[in-house]
Amino acid sequence: MMYGGNGWGWGVMMFMPLFWIILVGLIVWAVVQFAQPERHRTGTDSGAVHRETPLEILERRYASGEIDTETFLETRDHLAGPGSRPS
Secondary structure: OOOOOOOHHHHHHHHHHHHHHHHHHHHHHHHHHHHOOHHHHHOOOOOOOOOOOHHHHHHHHHHOOOOOHHHHHHHHHHHHOHHHOOO
8 A cells, every 4th residue: 555554645645735835824824914014014004195295395305405495485385375474
């Protein structure tokens, strides 16, 4: 007999495909989990994506030196609306 005659050989052979399906599934799940950004893995984020406001974008661009002070002040006043400009 091929597996010693105790009957375990055929039982193992029957469960081997199930073992490999589970193993491959766990590997795929692990790759997907670790490929996602950190906020998705920790569960601290409720799925809401923070989008920068126009003022935050303007401040970031000014801080990085993309725009000069005059452009920053003019654009900030424009974003603030007509009621906030001095007469």
